[in-house]
Amino acid sequence: MNSTSLRRAAGLLLAGSLSLAAVACSQADETGAAAGGKVTISVNGQPPQTQPFDRKVFDEDVAEFEAANPDIDIEPHEGFMDPKTFSAKLAGGQLEDVFYAYFTDPANLIARKQAADITDYVKDVPHYDAIRQELRDVFSKDGKVYGVPTANYSMGLLYNRALFTQAGLNPDQPPKTWDEVREAAKKITALGDGKVGFAEYSKNNQGGWHFTAWMYSVGGQVARQDGDKWVADFNNDKGREALQHLKDMRWADNTMGEKQLLVIEDVQQMMGAGQLGMYLAAPDNVPTLVNQFKGDYANYGLTGIPDGEGTLIGGEGYMLNPKATPEKIKAGLKWVQWKFLNPDRFEKNLQRYKDQGQPIGLPVPPVADVWTGDIAAKQAQLKESLATVPVANFKSYVDATPKGRIEPPNAQQVYAILDNVMQAVLTNRDADISLLLADAEAKVNPVLAQVK
Amino acid sequence: MRRRVAENLTAYGFLSAALICFAVFSWYPIARGAVLGFQQVDFVTEPTWVGWENFERLFADPLFATAWRNTLLFTALALVFGFVVPFLLAVVLNELRHFKGYFRLIVYLPVMLPPVVAALIWKWMYDPGPGLLNSALRGLGLEGAAWLDSADTSMLSLVIVATWANLGTATLIYLAALQSIPGDLYEAAELDGAGVLRRLWHVTVPQTRFVLLVLLLLQVVATMQVFTEPYVMTGGGPEDSTVTVLLLLYRYAFYYNDFGTASALSLLLLLVLGAFTALYLRVTRKADV
Numbered sequence: 114m115n116s117t118s119l120r121r122a123a124g125l126l127l128a129g130s131l132s133l134a135a136v137a138c139s140q141a142d143e144t145g146a147a148a149g150g151k152v153t154i155s156v157n158g159q160p161p162q163t164q165p166f167d168r169k170v171f172d173e174d175v176a177e178f179e180a181a182n183p184d185i186d187i188e189p190h191e192g193f194m195d196p197k198t199f200s201a202k203l204a205g206g207q208l209e210d211v212f213y214a215y216f217t218d219p220a221n222l223i224a225r226k227q228a229a230d231i232t233d234y235v236k237d238v239p240h241y242d243a244i245r246q247e248l249r250d251v252f253s254k255d256g257k258v259y260g261v262p263t264a265n266y267s268m269g270l271l272y273n274r275a276l277f278t279q280a281g282l283n284p285d286q287p288p289k290t291w292d293e294v295r296e297a298a299k300k301i302t303a304l305g306d307g308k309v310g311f312a313e314y315s316k317n318n319q320g321g322w323h324f325t326a327w328m329y330s331v332g333g334q335v336a337r338q339d340g341d342k343w344v345a346d347f348n349n350d351k352g353r354e355a356l357q358h359l360k361d362m363r364w365a366d367n368t369m370g371e372k373q374l375l376v377i378e379d380v381q382q383m384m385g386a387g388q389l390g391m392y393l394a395a396p397d398n399v400p401t402l403v404n405q406f407k408g409d410y411a412n413y414g415l416t417g418i419p420d421g422e423g424t425l426i427g428g429e430g431y432m433l434n435p436k437a438t439p440e441k442i443k444a445g446l447k448w449v450q451w452k453f454l455n456p457d458r459f460e461k462n463l464q465r466y467k468d469q470g471q472p473i474g475l476p477v478p479p480v481a482d483v484w485t486g487d488i489a490a491k492q493a494q495l496k497e498s499l500a501t502v503p504v505a506n507f508k509s510y511v512d513a514t515p516k517g518r519i520e521p522p523n524a525q526q527v528y529a530i531l532d533n534v535m536q537a538v539l540t541n542r543d544a545d546i547s548l549l550l551a552d553a554e555a556k557v558n559p560v561l562a563q564v565k
Numbered sequence: 566m567r568r569r570v571a572e573n574l575t576a577y578g579f580l581s582a583a584l585i586c587f588a589v590f591s592w593y594p595i596a597r598g599a600v601l602g603f604q605q606v607d608f609v610t611e612p613t614w615v616g617w618e619n620f621e622r623l624f625a626d627p628l629f630a631t632a633w634r635n636t637l638l639f640t641a642l643a644l645v646f647g648f649v650v651p652f653l654l655a656v657v658l659n660e661l662r663h664f665k666g667y668f669r670l671i672v673y674l675p676v677m678l679p680p681v682v683a684a685l686i687w688k689w690m691y692d693p694g695p696g697l698l699n700s701a702l703r704g705l706g707l708e709g710a711a712w713l714d715s716a717d718t719s720m721l722s723l724v725i726v727a728t729w730a731n732l733g734t735a736t737l738i739y740l741a742a743l744q745s746i747p748g749d750l751y752e753a754a755e756l757d758g759a760g761v762l763r764r765l766w767h768v769t770v771p772q773t774r775f776v777l778l779v780l781l782l783l784q785v786v787a788t789m790q791v792f793t794e795p796y797v798m799t800g801g802g803p804e805d806s807t808v809t810v811l812l813l814l815y816r817y818a819f820y821y822n823d824f825g826t827a828s829a830l831s832l833l834l835l836l837v838l839g840a841f842t843a844l845y846l847r848v849t850r851k852a853d854v
Contacts, residue, residue, distance in 0.1 A: 197819040204608040221822065225607040307694065316800035318820065371693040373714045374802055435609050525820045536803040540714045556627060 152185050152444045156211040158431075159189040166469060178451055185444045193429075194218065196525070203227060210437045211445040216427045217524040219252050219260055224565045228259045229433040234442050235261065238450050243488050251519060252430055261446070263453035264481040265428030266395035267517050268326045268418050269510045270294070275412045276301050276308065276390050287416040287509060291331070291358050294391060294419050298368035301390035310368035310390045312380045313359065313539065319376050320535030321528025322520075325425055326393055327355040329518045332422030335531070336521040336561055343522055343561035347531075348554040356546045360538045373539040381406060384413075393418065395427070396476040396507065403472075410472060414506040417513020426517035428483075453481060456488045463499045474500030476511055522564040530556045599835075601828035619829035629830075631805050632813040635720065636789055639809060642724040643788040648781060651732050655739030656765065669740070673733035680730060684797035687726045688713070691798075713799050716806035723794045723807060731787075735780060742776040743769065775848075782845040786838050810834055 160167035175187045194213040202208040214222065222228045235241055235258045241249075244262060252260035274284035280300040288294040298310025314323050324347075325335045333351025336343050363369045372379075381398065383389035385406020396415055402408040418424045431449045433442050451458075467473050474496055476482060484492060497504065521527050534553050537544040577584075602619055604612040623629050658668055675683065690697040691712035699709030712722045746769065754764045770777075792811040795801055801808035801816075810830065818827035 196822070200608055200818075200822050200824060204606075225822070226609050227607060316802055371714070372696075374799055376800075529816060529820060532800070532802065533805055540711065540803040541716065559625070 150184060152440045153188055154185065154211060154437075154441050154444045154448065155188040155190055155209040156445070156448060157190040157192055157194075157209045158213050159191045161191055166471065170465070174452055178448060181451075182444075182447065185447065187448060199227075206436075208434050210434045210441045211431050211449060212434065213429060214252075214260060214432050215429055216251050216262075216265070217520050219430070219432065220254070220522055220564075222432065223254045223259050227435055229435045229437055229442055230257050230259060231433055231442055231446065232256075232258045234439075234446055237443075238446050238454075240450075240454060240456060240484075240488060243485055244454070244483050245485050247426070247517060247519065248428065248430075248483050251428075252432065260430050260432035261449055261454065262428055262430040262483055263449065264430075265426055265483055266397060266477075267424045267426045267515075268329075268393055268395055269424070269513070270391055270416050270419055271384070271394040271398055272297075272391040272414050272416070273301075273384060273387065273389060273412060274414045274506065275387065276304070277414075280304055280390070284414055285505075287414055288391075288419060289417070289421070291419045295358070295362055295366060295368070298362060298390060299366050302366070302368040307370075308388055308390070309370035309383060310366075311362055312369060312375060312383060312389050312392045313535065314375050314377060314380065315532060315535040315539050316374045316376050318525055318528035318532055320533075321531030322425075322524075323393055324355070324531045324535050325520065325524075325528070326418065327359070328352065329423035329425050330418045330420045330515075331355050332420070334423075334518065334521075335527065336557070343564045345554045345557040345561060347557075348550040352550050353546055356534065356538050356550070359535075360544065360546065363539050364542050369539070374536065384408070387412075396510065399475055399507075400472060400477065410502045411506070415476075415510040417510055418515055421513055421515040423518050424515040426519055454483070456484075456491060459492055459495050463495055467499050467501055470501075472502045474502045474504040474507075476507055521561075523560050526560045527557050530560070598828045598831055601825055602832045603825075603829075605825045615825065619826040620833075622826050623830055623833075626813075628805060628808055628813055632808050632810045635806065635808055636791065636810045638720055639724060639727075639791050640785060640788045642721060643727055643791075644781070644784060646724055646728040647731060647735065647784055647788070650728060651735035652739050652777070654732070654736045655743055656769065658736065658740055659743045669737070672736050675730050676733035678730070680793040681797055683730045684726060684794055687722075687729075688798050691722055714803060716804045719799055719803060719806045723791075723798060726794050726798070727788070727791065735784075738776065738780060739773065742773040746772040778848055779845065782841055782848065786841050786845070789834070789838060789841075 159171050162168060171189065175189055179185065179187055190209050194215055196218065199208070214228075219228070238261065241261065245265075248262035248265055249258075251262060252258060270287065272284070272287055277284040277287075277297070280297070280303070282297055282300055288297050294311060300310075301308055302310040314320050328335050328347055328351060331351050331354055333349065333355070334346050337346040370383075377398075380389065380392050381402060384392065384398075385402050385408045394415075399410065399413050399415065402413060403410055431445075431453070433445050437445065463473055482489075482492075530553050534549045537549050538546065601612070603614060603616060605615045605618075606612045654672060658665070658672065661668060678686075693699055693709055693711050693714055696709075696712075698712065702709050711718055713719050750768050750772070751764055754768050759767065790811055791809050792815065795807040795809050795812050796815065799807045801812050811834070814827050814830045814834070817823045817830060
């Protein structure tokens with residue numbers, strides 16, 4: 114072999130091996146179905162290594178489930194639904210067989226046929242009928258079912274009991290109306306030293322999300338059905354009332370701090386650092402404040418949403434990959450029911466959390482608050498008997514029962530537009546509320562017109 | 566002839582690794598993106614051809630005009646700051662007699678910070694309450710500014726961050742150009758009685774004109790793709806004052822999962838940037854001759 118042909122051979126070999134590698138990559142991971150009668154299902158929702166306790170619980174559950182179901186093999190994937198990567202995973206064939214979805218997403222996923230129709234399979238899921246109807250509806254369309262809810266929250270008012278006491282407020286009698294919130298915020302801000310009475314989000318769609326909560330709290334809504342189409346429903350007295358209140362707190366009372374364009378992490382940090390009096394939140398914020406921001410359960414209280422005319426409910430559930438086989442769908446639903454919707458495991462789960470020093474008694478998982486009837490009663494009774502946190506601090510939230518309203522259709526797009534309204538009120542002293550609402554209505558209506 | 570074919574084949578064999586990488590990771594996504602701009606996709610069923618529908622949706626979106634206006638404003642402001650400041654800095658650095666290396670390192674340091682980290686540091690500095698900038702202003706007896714929290718100042722605040730983050734690279738390129746100017750030109754100018762400003766105007770600027778022009782075009786192309794600063798620091802707010810084309814594109818793709826419209830927008834951006842790139846190529850080709 115002379116040197117030219119040697120070089121040529123080496124070049125071709127290199128090219129050939131690279132081509133092969135490319136082909137091999139593109140063909141990876143198409144297997145995993147039935148091998149020896151065993152069904153392998155990939156599921157997401159495995160907590161990251163940075164949350165060792167939750168991770169351990171999840172992995173233990175996988176092992177226990179596999180032992181009880183030798184014909185099912187679970188392949189856990191770390192992480193939850195990330196709307197940013199969802200489509201890429203679906204397009205690349207990397208989407209899990211059983212995947213997590215926030216309440217904001219099922220409507221769009223169903224419309225785009227990105228979730229499997231499980232109507233025929235869900236009939237065999239034990240206790241499915243005992244799940245609250247409005248939560249089941251989130252995952253259903255035209256009488257067909259595309260997923261199951263596994264947890265939900267409703268928005269309330271989270272407050273700092275220590276700051277309440279310092280400001281001369283009674284932490285056992287938290288504000289019930291927006292006017293009372295305003296008065297409490299003034300007293301907390303008057304403590305000085307950078308204390309902020311009330312904080313609100315206004316960035317990354319979270320402003321629109323909380324504006325929706327405000328609207329519900331005063332008895333309004335963001336979108337309503339008009340015949341067979343949806344239209345905006347916030348450019349009215351309710352919308353003006355909500356925004357005027359926010360504007361007064363920001364500019365007339367000066368109780369919302371200087372810094373705006375906040376998102377949930379900013380506000381949690383302020384609350385965790387003991388600098389914030391109140392914010393709108395779901396109960397799952399409390400463990401976050403304690404675990405990530407070194408807070409103390411005794412310092413936080415949760416009460417029903419101010420005015421209480423309605424409250425925003427959200428949550429999560431699981432859906433099935435539209436390309437999953439019937440065997441995988443059956444196995445996937447079995448896992449979801451066993452892990453998340455299993456009244457037989459309530460006591461064991463709560464005890465397990467309690468034994469490891471985790472909080473019991475907060476209105477949050479480990480056992481999801483999605484039930485009606487006997488199961489709901491059984492769960493409440495178990496939680497009370499095993500409580501480890503000051504349950505009384507959260508009693509007024511549990512006792513408040515405003516009407517739960519789900520998020521508007523095409524929620525993320527609507528929220529992006531409403532962010533702007535919140536930003537204007539919070540950053541512009543001269544913001545014209547009526548003009549802002551009219552402008553947002555003109556932008557939201559075309560978005561709602563796309564709802565199928 | 567056979568020998569030439571054989572040699573070429575070998576060359577292509579070695580080139581194939583790079584060609585395959587480019588084809589898979591650059592050319593295919595670009596071509597696919599261009600096609601997507603005319604399609605509706607759900608990644609489950611086959612994409613449907615929708616013609617100009619995605620573009621029509623874009624033109625009907627009130628944010629479309631806002632995003633272009635904001636991007637052009639950002640580009641214009643970034644040029645005023647990002648073009649002039651590094652040039653002046655390079656002139657000063659070039660005049661230094663001592664600690665040259667030390668000052669060059671100081672100027673280049675911000676470039677080494679990951680952009681998101683830089684944005685987060687500045688977010689803290691801009692905090693209208695206890696932030697560094699307002700604390701300093703108050704210390705001087707001045708009133709603090711709203712920085713990111715006002716639609717009037719938000720864009721300028723982002724431009725300052727971007728300029729600060731990219732200052733080092735531009736300065737070093739200018740510095741290299743300045744150092745290639747023959748010293749005898751300055752000596753001759755000095756003998757003719759030219760002061761600092763006249764030397765700058767009559768020697769430095771003409772001698773670095775080509776580098777200045779190339780960097781200007783490169784900066785236009787780079788700054789029109791601004792994304793990190795508004796994404797991390799303002800999310801496009803307040804009141805849409807910092808929604809840029811790329812941020813809008815990102816929203817279409819990842820908030821609304823409308824990849825067709827996002828691709829249509831990226832095509833439009835490609836056209837605009839393509840015009841600038843063509844200009845850049847023309848300029849550089851002229852210089853080669």
